[in-house]
Amino acid sequence: MTDAYFNEMYDNGNLRTPYRMLESWYQNMPAEFRAGKQAEAEDLFRRYGITFAVYGEGGDPDRLIPFDMFPRVFTAAEWRRLERGIKQRARALNAFLSDVYERGEIIRAGRIPADLVYRNDAYEIAVAGFRPPLGVFSHIVGIDLVRTGADQFYVLEDNCRTPSGVSYMLENREVMMRMFPHLFQENRVAPVDGYARLLKRTLASVAPEKCDRAPNVVLLTPGHFNSAYYEHSFLADLMGIELVEGQDLFVEGDFCWMRTTEGPKKVDVIYRRIDDAFLDPLCFRPDSALGVPGLMNVYRSGGVTICSAPGAGVADDKAIYTYVPEMVRFYLGEEPLLQNVPTWQCARSDDLKYVQEHLSELVVKEVHGSGGYGMLVGPKSDRATIEAFSARLAENPSNYIAQPTLALSTCPTFVEAGIAPRHVDLRPYCLVGRDVDLVPGALTRVALTEGSLVVNSSQGGGVKDTWVIAEE
Amino acid sequence: MILTVLHKTRYDFETPVAGIIQSQRLTPARCDGQRVIDWQVEVPGAVMGQVFRDGAGDYIQTVSLRKPATHIEVTVSGTVETTDTSGVLRGHRERVPPRAYMRATPRTKPNRAIAELVAEALDAHAAAPALERAHMLAAAVAQALPYRPGATHAHTTAAEAMNEGAGVCQDHTHVLIACAHLADLPARYVAGYLNATDDGSPHEASHAWAELFIDGLGWVGFDASNKCCPNEHYIRLGSGLDAQDAAPIRGLVLGGATEALDVTVVIEAQQQ
Known part of the structure; x- marks a missing residue:
């Protein structure tokens, strides 16, 4: 008998290679020890302050998202295939964005209906004809994937604006390494802690042409009441950049400035974690107090770079999603490596x-x-x-x-009685600047309720550390 | 025709404010039918950013004053040579795809009365060319909304103006945009100046009208308030989805206080 769902550890009862080292680990783990470790993990997360919901999911911002200690594992070979597909998709999405804000070749070629793009609310008229530095609109592309078989992955959706959750990828690893150091000695798990350095390099690489020194990169947050504020301060801290709110910035002349105790300091790149509509009350919603008045004028005249670029949302609309494989063919002349649902x-x-x-x-x-x-x-x-x-x-x-309804793969997950298969998805974070980078890791979300296919944290989902292990 | 413009906007604050920032769209568009001879925008004491041209072809400038102020005055003055292009916008470089102007804003969202107005105007003329249908819509709006200053206010929507049954150029423009969208014609709001003529027809020196996109012809202006297409008496500044989006001045007072606004616009035709 074959399982209805692909089990990433036991494929029809046979232990798959990536999980070989983990079988004895969990089998030899006494129940009390496990309970103790679970409590320790929760304690660590509370101490780090990770209690936020994945953005846009709502829910109680002070609630911990459950962490499951059983890692989700990919082999390096599996990951290489995924990586190629993810980078290909991130490139195509960016090519699409720079095209539809310039000549619209894909529309002229009849490959995507004009109205789907131009009448889309996320198509930003204010940036039509504007080419951001290096032509990149979406600098952090979060691609939500599900697996249905050993070699079969599907893209559920793309997130081209400001995908959140990467702090989980980093903190899950941190916590696992603290709690189970020997696991990382026995398994050659590829590190993910290079993410912050790569993110900063990506952001610096898209500084405006006018910037003639080391770019001043800041992270713009809506503030501490935002559900993802923890992630904002966490990332700013890791990158060693300023975490600012709208009121910390101002526009004068052709530039955007940051108030500091030593006087105004010019800002070159803004990694914004606020929506387009709130960025600039003189261009978008006039009632927004979160943004910086005049910012869009500075942006459009090349004085500052905004990441992700305003208007990037038109690429991740669910109606546009259908056409992403077509974008891959049209712009890259390649066959898509990742399938759409x-x-x-x-x-x-x-x-x-x-x-x-x-x-x-x-x-x-x-x-x-x-x-x-x-x-x-x-x-x-x-x-x-x-x-x-x-x-x-x-x-x-x-x-x-x-x-x-997709037959989402399952991963072993700790439950009362030991381990049991639970459905999972995957969100890798692809960085696009001068280079296209992907750390060997991602956020794995797990539906903790038996049989549930909904992995959202607002509906009983949890998270797992995600490993890519080197081949022997 | 040679038109001179003197446009002053003065803000007086009851108590001093911390500063002010504006995004200005106060420079005439570069297009056939109007040629700037001289043009200045002055804001004493303010820092003026460089003028840049956005994707819609409008000239935009950031103006800020970052010190306590009790008043601020924006003075626009200049001379423009105009010719009549029968409302057709030509020689205007812009990058926004016309279909992007099919979307409604809260100000241009149609209601049932607007839908009925369109049906009444066009149902018998479904086969008429787009340009003809556009003229019919403009005429229908002019008839449905007699010009009556004071009937509406700065934030009145197209639907509210229809219910009121009267309005000013802003309302005519919003309603005409809503009508055009229902007729599947891209439409946008244009802000500009109008030379006061002596023929008794209603006018506002600081003026607004609609542009509708006609396949094969491009953008064509329709002034429902004056039942005509823009001619040599008009100076086009810029465009947007609605009055707020196309506003010649979008500003924010820092450390806001009650303000008194005084606007004077004088347009004159130089004697030939």
């Missing part, structure tokens, strides 16, 4: 008809939604829920897309 656009009447007739088999999502809210998981829903959803869908079809 087959997707029905409810805006199309044929697709809508199919979706309405198969709601009990499909996952239906809002085009602009995130965090697992407002979606229907057909196979897990009762008739009344499906009927109510069907009515909402009929009212505003273009607001929805649908996908088949």
